[in-house]
Amino acid sequence: MEIELTDSIEVSQTYSKSFLLGLYERMVTCRQFEDRVKLLFLEGTMPGTIHQSQGQEASAVGVCAALNQDDFITSTHRPHAHAIAKGLTTEEMMLELFGKSAGCSKGKGGSMHIGDMSKGMVPAIAIVGGGMPLAAGMALSFKLRQRSQVVACFFGEGATNEGAFHEAVNLAAIWSLPVIFVCENNLYGASTAYSKTTRVPRLSQRAEAYGIRGETVDGNNVVKVYEATRQAAEECRRGEGPVLLELLTYRRVGHSRRDPAHYQDKDEQAFWFGRDPIDLLANGLVSSGDVSEAELRDIDARVAQTIEDAVTVAREAPLPTEADLTTDVFAMELNR
Amino acid sequence: MEIELTDSIEVSQTYSKSFLLGLYERMVTCRQFEDRVKLLFLEGTMPGTIHQSQGQEASAVGVCAALNQDDFITSTHRPHAHAIAKGLTTEEMMLELFGKSAGCSKGKGGSMHIGDMSKGMVPAIAIVGGGMPLAAGMALSFKLRQRSQVVACFFGEGATNEGAFHEAVNLAAIWSLPVIFVCENNLYGASTAYSKTTRVPRLSQRAEAYGIRGETVDGNNVVKVYEATRQAAEECRRGEGPVLLELLTYRRVGHSRRDPAHYQDKDEQAFWFGRDPIDLLANGLVSSGDVSEAELRDIDARVAQTIEDAVTVAREAPLPTEADLTTDVFAMELNR
Amino acid sequence: MKHQSIVEALREGIAEEMERDPDVFCIGEDIGVPGGFGGAFTVTLDLEKRFPDRILDTPISELGFIGAAVGAAMMGMRPIADVQYSDFLFLAMDQIANNAAKLRYMSGGTIKVPLVLRAPVGATGRGSQHAQNMERFFIGVPGLKIVAPSNAYDAKGLLKAAVRDDDPVLIFEHKLLYGSKGARAESGTTNASSDVPDEDYVVPLGTASVRREGSDVTVLAWLLMLHESLAAASLVEPGISAEVIDVRSLAPFDWQTIGASIEKTGRVIIVEEGPKTGGVGAELAAGIMERFPDKLIAPVTRVASADIPVPFSPVLENLYRPDRQRIAAAIRDITS
Amino acid sequence: MKHQSIVEALREGIAEEMERDPDVFCIGEDIGVPGGFGGAFTVTLDLEKRFPDRILDTPISELGFIGAAVGAAMMGMRPIADVQYSDFLFLAMDQIANNAAKLRYMSGGTIKVPLVLRAPVGATGRGSQHAQNMERFFIGVPGLKIVAPSNAYDAKGLLKAAVRDDDPVLIFEHKLLYGSKGARAESGTTNASSDVPDEDYVVPLGTASVRREGSDVTVLAWLLMLHESLAAASLVEPGISAEVIDVRSLAPFDWQTIGASIEKTGRVIIVEEGPKTGGVGAELAAGIMERFPDKLIAPVTRVASADIPVPFSPVLENLYRPDRQRIAAAIRDITS
Numbered sequence A, B: 001m002e003i004e005l006t007d008s009i010e011v012s013q014t015y016s017k018s019f020l021l022g023l024y025e026r027m028v029t030c031r032q033f034e035d036r037v038k039l040l041f042l043e044g045t046m047p048g049t050i051h052q053s054q055g056q057e058a059s060a061v062g063v064c065a066a067l068n069q070d071d072f073i074t075s076t077h078r079p080h081a082h083a084i085a086k087g088l089t090t091e092e093m094m095l096e097l098f099g100k101s102a103g104c105s106k107g108k109g110g111s112m113h114i115g116d117m118s119k120g121m122v123p124a125i126a127i128v129g130g131g132m133p134l135a136a137g138m139a140l141s142f143k144l145r146q147r148s149q150v151v152a153c154f155f156g157e158g159a160t161n162e163g164a165f166h167e168a169v170n171l172a173a174i175w176s177l178p179v180i181f182v183c184e185n186n187l188y189g190a191s192t193a194y195s196k197t198t199r200v201p202r203l204s205q206r207a208e209a210y211g212i213r214g215e216t217v218d219g220n221n222v223v224k225v226y227e228a229t230r231q232a233a234e235e236c237r238r239g240e241g242p243v244l245l246e247l248l249t250y251r252r253v254g255h256s257r258r259d260p261a262h263y264q265d266k267d268e269q270a271f272w273f274g275r276d277p278i279d280l281l282a283n284g285l286v287s288s289g290d291v292s293e294a295e296l297r298d299i300d301a302r303v304a305q306t307i308e309d310a311v312t313v314a315r316e317a318p319l320p321t322e323a324d325l326t327t328d329v330f331a332m333e334l335n336r
Numbered sequence C, D: 001m002k003h004q005s006i007v008e009a010l011r012e013g014i015a016e017e018m019e020r021d022p023d024v025f026c027i028g029e030d031i032g033v034p035g036g037f038g039g040a041f042t043v044t045l046d047l048e049k050r051f052p053d054r055i056l057d058t059p060i061s062e063l064g065f066i067g068a069a070v071g072a073a074m075m076g077m078r079p080i081a082d083v084q085y086s087d088f089l090f091l092a093m094d095q096i097a098n099n100a101a102k103l104r105y106m107s108g109g110t111i112k113v114p115l116v117l118r119a120p121v122g123a124t125g126r127g128s129q130h131a132q133n134m135e136r137f138f139i140g141v142p143g144l145k146i147v148a149p150s151n152a153y154d155a156k157g158l159l160k161a162a163v164r165d166d167d168p169v170l171i172f173e174h175k176l177l178y179g180s181k182g183a184r185a186e187s188g189t190t191n192a193s194s195d196v197p198d199e200d201y202v203v204p205l206g207t208a209s210v211r212r213e214g215s216d217v218t219v220l221a222w223l224l225m226l227h228e229s230l231a232a233a234s235l236v237e238p239g240i241s242a243e244v245i246d247v248r249s250l251a252p253f254d255w256q257t258i259g260a261s262i263e264k265t266g267r268v269i270i271v272e273e274g275p276k277t278g279g280v281g282a283e284l285a286a287g288i289m290e291r292f293p294d295k296l297i298a299p300v301t302r303v304a305s306a307d308i309p310v311p312f313s314p315v316l317e318n319l320y321r322p323d324r325q326r327i328a329a330a331i332r333d334i335t336s
């Protein structure tokens, strides 16, 4: 299965300018959010650890653009872009990352568990593969209740070697559940190269082991990702799910925190760094003639302002107190 | 992948009469052992629960005939035939099933954990799929020590939906470990039909998801099983493992204890009951002209005697005592 | 009013809850196969005839289907997940402890996980891997509620309370108390049947129950050990007056009922099936010492199993499992 | 003699054992990738250069690779398995508790499982799923030995003892005590470095160590809490003389050393990171009451975390984790 990885995106007339600029804006929001967080982290202001996804914005944004508001996503230890793409505000996220009470999870979740059920995002599950059975079960609930919602379940290629992947995909398959299993293949699981962890050249081939449709897509081409997801979502809503999408992409940053990613191959880096998903779309937009450089820079600036505002709000917001420590454990307390 | 399921075995001149009669004798030993145990269980003499494999003898015997003495097998909750095929005596097994001190595991293991390391059989693992990572690790030890041993890892088709299957096969694959993954597909996992548990028509297809060779074989044809295993073992010894063998077979008895197996399809039963693995070989031997009915009956009688002797020994052997309760927990006791 | 076994009461309770609330469904292995078992101990037998779409037979994949149950619960469904033997929970512990128990906290209190998980415990002639008392592995996981019914009335009432509770509830049931009939009947059982009202009722989670009043010593037990403790209390009559409490709720403990009894007796014996070290009894003992130090006139003692894997041989299994004689001896000891 | 961090001492210990015995090998995720991390906390950094064939990087599949380690151990190898965060052990618990711990007993004492499993514990700003103190989940599994080193000398000595022991040994290490450097350094660490001899030595499994002599109260702690307890002991000086014991061996406990101290002081405080309910401290408290009732002049008390999932926000995490002030308060309480 040869996948075409092009250097540019042909922007077709199928899509409105505002739709495409929306994709651009969300990708830029992801990128700027991550870059800002990295800075905050390095300056020592931000607690905890972070897993960032600079370079992978097209998969988050392309997938979520194809979902409805009431569709759901599950996410991973690397969830910031997914969250932004699904509609979380950078403010509720930044508050959470600072551990503040007004964060999307009251500061109890943190970076690795970012989520907001009201926006259709389950708190990210940081156990590799751990969100996949959840996604199958969420989709099962949609089926049992005869809803037409779908779940897009994000995971890295490293997760495909976990038993949870196997069991969840198989369950979804036998019950034809509306799950889009979205494998973001960024070629590494932490420091370990994909090629060391399986003999299968394309992960979408694993779909055959479950009798479902699998497809590999250029994960840095946001339009291709959007189209593949839209098709998969339609199949799912028709009862023809699940679908396994493999999105080929690359992380431009370390696995976490200060990781310099010395294990990444230099040529590979050069290749992928030359295919930045935001640049690809920006170039496509500008060459199409419909969008000017200036319009893009305006968006960049607007996004930067939003994020700065979020940082300011988050820095100043109050911390949780001792009274918050033991709340939110149970929905129905039994005091004995 | 259409598999030919024939009504007879063509006995070729490739194999000596004594080799073929050996296969016959071991299959008959399995059958008679199981039948006798069933009786003991129903009469209330035998404790615990039992999982029997009448009808599946060709897979146990065919696989183990292709192994060397110092090769290993792992087994499951349904281990009696595997044990006999790998060389355990019916006496050490019967003693174990009666919970006697002289049993192969001093009465501490029981039916579901039958094994004897000196004969190359790990105590059976009764957690479905639980023996598979062990098998990968045993094979890893052979590779690290540059031995030419192989492991044949038995499991049912039901186990292939467990995460343990996925993780173990993948590990064995990336390290090219000498494991023959032997899937005994008897069409049911407990009461649940195979077709309800996966969309894949042939389980050997799952081999592709790991980039290894898979093959489906008539599991009631002991010669075919032997040949497929011998080839797989050779590949493994050459460093070309692992291999996934799917052996199509059928259980002529309930899943456990008194289960009447009402969930088995009647036509399916008729088809498979007409292809009894022992009959298939017996008929092949007799029609080849080299073996007389009388010779087979002699073997049957000799086996019956051995098993009766085992029962007698086992009934009369001493039980463990309180002194045995807490021994064998640690190899190196730390008394604090 | 009718007299029912635990199995009958559970079955009726499940059916009534399914009638009452379309969001309730059952999920597990071999729970609803026509001609099959109705779960390993017949609890759900024939329910698939009444609720064809809500009794979901799964492949053998505990991590997957229990995770799926968590996912469905998160979306507002009320799954009753069935694991054939509680020993298999080790395979699903990640989904239970890392997801089900934590999702509410991690989400800042926005998620409810109304999951019910039923799991049979106890040594019953099946060897080490189908015999464990798994309660101990869950009481140290904040976010879970745990109950363990010792009679039919409680079984139904606790099940209903669990289904209607908005938090994950684990129900540990005992194989020897079920009263399963037919091919799946156990030997060596204890009668735990009781009168069960015709009207709807619940037994509140979090409550213990005094089963026998006494003044000299408090015996704390649950499941099978409750019955042995009651028998032991009779054995020491009339010399010693033992109060026997069915702990019944293992998370949280009902400290009020327990404390009131200790106030009377000043002496406590905790009886537990399972190795003494690291059991539920440890927390009871420590908690009692912390909460009621001034009421104790003797150190709390534990009667439990040896620190060994569960042995197969019935003679050893009986030595492993505490019985009325050993409990009676401990009662005599502490009161002498 | 040299002064080393725990990470350095462990790394040297592993290397020395690998030099000494060709059967020793390391297995885990990201443990030996050139340019990578040397495990999540750099313990095995660069060891792949010295032992290219015996540092095995695995796919992300804890059930698989830990099961494989058990299988290799069964065949006489001495694997050192590394799990990046102990929280992931939930995924492998079946292989640890059902196989590693039981294989010897189930085989009637014919199998040895010389497995070493290293697992980092503790809350460190990562939220609920990378923070748990998993010790509690294993002390109730007969067949396992468990240690938890709080300084570099012990880390190396216990590691060596573990590698040379013929039984499965779990080593729990603390993220904040490692002294990891570079990109994988932690913030908020405690210095646990110590002098480490140049000669070969072991610290025997099963032994506790008195770290500070005192006569008024015995404080039992391990890992990070040992350090906080020592600090607390200084805080209450000179008014109160606290003896601080590094429990160090969690299975089995060193009752001799603990008992000798209680003989002197008559008062015990157990300090544990992790929810109070169902912790290791429960077994210590119960065991002390059973063994030394006459020596106690006050009820045993526990200082532990709240019964909640680990919160992300540093302010909450600090409230969750016991510290020197809370311990000092408990010391003052029990001696007043």
Ligand SMILES: Cc1ncc(C[n+]2csc(CCOP(=O)(O)OP(=O)(O)O)c2C)c(N)n1
Pocket (backbone or CB within 6 Å): A077, A078, A126, A127, A128, A129, A155, A156, A157, A158, A159, A160, A184, A186, A188, A189, A190, D029, D060, D062, D084, D088, D091
């Ligand atoms: C069960 C489990 N094992 C290991 C880890 C540690 N870990 C966190 S992220 C990661 C790599 C994940 O790789 P992949 O699935 O490809 O996702 P990516 O990080 O590339 O987005 C690892 C090993 C974990 N969080 N959970």
Ligand SMILES: Cc1ncc(C[n+]2csc(CCOP(=O)(O)OP(=O)(O)O)c2C)c(N)n1
Pocket (backbone or CB within 6 Å): B077, B078, B126, B127, B128, B129, B155, B156, B157, B158, B159, B160, B184, B186, B188, B189, B190, C029, C060, C062, C084, C088, C091
């Ligand atoms: C992990 C686990 N889940 C469930 C069971 C209960 N169980 C025992 S045998 C069995 C069916 C196994 O089916 P298969 O793998 O096809 O083997 P077969 O019994 O057909 O030989 C089940 C569900 C178990 N022992 N272990």
Ligand SMILES: [Mg+2]
Pocket (backbone or CB within 6 Å): A156, A157, A158, A184, A185, A186, A187, A188, A189, A190
């Ligand atoms: Mg990846």
Ligand SMILES: [Mg+2]
Pocket (backbone or CB within 6 Å): B156, B157, B158, B184, B185, B186, B187, B188, B189, B190
């Ligand atoms: Mg089967």
